[in-house]
Amino acid sequence: MPPVNPGGTASEQTTKISPVTVDASTEAWPSEEPDNEPTITAAVPGVGFPAGEDATEYMQPVPPPPPPAQPLPQPEDSGVYGPVMIEPGEEEQPKNNKKKALIVAAAVVGAFGLLYGLDILVSSGNVPRGVTVAGVDVGGMSHDDAEKKLRDEIGPRLSKPVALKAGDVNAELDPQAAGLELDWDGTIDRAGSQPLSPITRVTSFFTSREVGVATKGDDAKVTGALEALRPKLDHDPIEGTIKFEGANPVAVDPHDGQKLRAEEAAKAVVANWASGNAVEVPMDFTPVKTTKEGVEKALNDIVKTAVSGPVKIKGEGKDATLTPEQVATTLAFAPGEGGALNVAANKDKLIEAAAPQLKDTVKEGKDAQIVFEGGRPTVKESVDGLDIDWDKNLQPYFDVLKKTDQRELKAEYKHTPAKVTTEQANKMGIKEVIGEFTTNNFAAASGVNIRVVAEKVNGAIVKPKETFSLNKYTGPRGTAQGYVEAGIIENGIPGKAVGGGISQFATTLYNAYYYAGMKDAGHKEHSYWITRYPKGREATVFMDGAGNSLIDIAFTNPDDTGIAIQTIWTPSSITIKLWGTKNYDVTGSTSGEFNPTQPQEKKVNKEGCSPSPGAPGFSVTDTRTIKDRRTGQSRSESRTVRYDPQFKIICEPPPGG
Incomplete structure (x- = not known):
């Protein structure tokens, strides 16, 4: 074998491993273990150590040659596989790694189990x-x-x-x-x-x-x-x-x-x-419904401009100027669509702010009236009125509020004809007395109130098919209208209230239209019978301090001719006459008392208490018979009235003597 490094002093033996041919059908492999392979090192002359020195000091291990590679499989239809080259040690290495992994996993599991048990023991x-x-x-x-x-x-x-x-x-x-x-x-x-x-x-x-x-x-x-x-x-x-x-x-x-x-x-x-x-x-x-954004938009887009200055309303002969504070009172707000806040002008508030300044430019209309001169009815001519048409002025006023200059408008007026004209009054056939009645014996204070209401009603006209309401015609009956405190009966006990005594006027009116053949449109008798009134044919009225009608009396004129009401007051009596065209003859009859009830005692310790023997209660039935002069036909109407017994009043000293 030739030396690996011919120029050095040391040499290493080289081993050449030839490829191994494996039969594809048996897949046999060499039996050599990689651990038995010799360690091979090599030295390259002139590389890594000085020439002429001992090369063994610089020798590095040479890894064993790779095992032969496995052949790729042939196409399936050939059924033949070529030789496979397998590098030594490639199969053994995963086996060793797997063993190591199992050892490590077992150690971790054991340690975790030890810690788990210790944790259970400690925290128990x-x-x-x-x-x-x-x-x-x-x-x-x-x-x-x-x-x-x-x-x-x-x-x-x-x-x-x-x-x-x-x-x-x-x-x-x-x-x-x-x-x-x-x-x-x-x-x-x-x-x-x-x-x-x-x-x-x-x-x-x-x-x-x-x-x-x-x-x-x-x-x-x-x-x-x-x-x-x-x-x-x-x-x-x-x-x-x-x-x-x-x-x-x-x-x-x-x-x-x-x-x-x-x-x-x-x-x-x-x-x-x-x-x-x-x-x-x-x-x-x-x-x-509104949103904060909607309110802010109304404020910035409309309201701030609306109150930025005064507004002038030019009337016929006189003007009205509204200050920003007054303009503010005329604005009305209401929720709109999509969270908006709608802004509009309030007609009533506009009238309240501007009408007093324009009152000299308007003329109050008056209906034709019936006055009684020489004991006969005479027609007093009607007067047409001239007033501001606030409905027509409302939108132009609001349009002006959106401007920052030229903040004025010309007021629109309207003529208001009388509800009862002179011509109508002359054609109503008011020519004769068709019903009248008189009551007497009222106290002085009650007489004052009866006189005030009599003056108000005197000359009132009730047109054909129209209904007359006493409370509606007079309006509130308080001290501002001239009424005074007078006697009343409250819960069976005498008392006092402003406007007391008007019930006597109501009773007189009821009997006057009773005999005139008018249609009763609603009335209420007293709870207790008062001796100066006919049994079953009397009425009471009541309004609260705010002028709200609680108990009223009203009648309807059923004919095609008109009615005029005449009142005649004296310090001791009140007479009411109804004038018109006499179409009915009326008679009335009242039954005897039945279903009597006895009075009970009531002790009163209020100042001004007046003792009373009381009076029994009873029921009566009144029957009115009406004969129509035009047809000769008669009809009868009956009404049963139940009166409570009047308490026997026993006066006791008030608290404190």
Whole structure:
């Protein structure tokens, strides 16, 4: 064998391994083990060491030649495979790696098992790792230590008010008043015992788990405490709008309405009150239509300009000037589509602001009236009115508000004809008395009120088929209209009120239209019979202090001719005559009393009490017979009235003597 390095002092033997031919049918391989292969080194002259020196010092191992490569398979239809070249040691290396991997895996499993068992032993009986209770970390602690820590850190919270978050409202709840207590044993039990799952035990080193507290609560007390807070928690929806501070517009943001869901809220409080965080209680919400953006747009696009200066309304002969503050009062706001806030002019507020300045440019119309001169009815001519047409002026006024200059408009007027013209009154056939009645014996104060209402009604005209209402015709009957305090009967006891005594006028009116053959359109008798009135044929009226009609009297004119009401007042009597065309003859009859009831005693300790012997109650039936002069036909109408007994009043000294 020739030397590997002919120029050196040392040489290495080289071994040549010839390819191995393997029969494809038997797949036989050489039996040599790679470990028995000789170690082969080689030295290359002039490379890696100085010439002339001992080369063995520089010799490097030469890896064994690769095993012969395996031949590729021939096409399937040939059935012949060529020789396979296999490099030595290529099959043995994966086997060794597999053995090593199995050894390492077994070692890891053994170590993990040892640690798992040790962890089970050490942590036995303790709270699992990673557990927090109401934010307090008690993981890995003994149950006793965990309870002590919880008492130390959570205990101080328990006497403090519980913060509640209810929609857009914050409130506080007294836990003691609500009967809330902490269940310490139940809380520790919630933490649970040591888990056996190795995965759970491993992940507990890196994670935490909140288990919360166990509480005791009296549902009735908790619900009651929440209901007591309802006035603060609940509120109606607030639509977005614009308010004014003087002439300065300020946006009012919309808010949804909300209402406490008490039963669910109680459960939420019991479950979370000791957490240290605000308890969010469930609410039912009522959405609003406007949005904050819609309000801001109305404010910036319209309202700020509307109140940027005064507005002049030019009337016929006189003008009205509205200040920015007055303009602000005439604006009205309402929800629009898509969250918008609509802005418009309010007609009533515009009239209120401008009409007083333009009153000299208008003329009040007057209906034709019937006056009684020399005991006969005479027609007083009607007067047409001239008034501002506020409906026509409303949109032009709003258009002016959108301008920053030339902020004025010309007022539109309208003529208002009388409801009863002179010609109509002359054609109504008001020529004779068709019904009249007189009552007497009223007190002085009552007489004042009767005189005021008589003057108001005198000359009133009731057109054909029209209904006359006393309360509607007179309007409010208060001190501003000239009425005074006078006697009334309230709950069976004499009392006083402004406008007392008008019932006597109502009774007189009822009997006048009773005998005129008019159609009753509604009346109410007194609860107690008053001796100066006919039994079953009388009426009372009542209006509250605000002028609202509570008890009224009304009649309808059924004919094609008109009616005029004449009132004749004296300090001791009131007479009412109805004038028209007499088409009916009327008679009336009243039955005797039946179904009597006896009075009861009533003790009164009010100042001004007047004793009374009382009077029995009873029922009567009144029958009116009406004969139509035009047809000769008669008809009868009956009405039964029940009167309560009047109390026997016993006066006692008022408190304090």
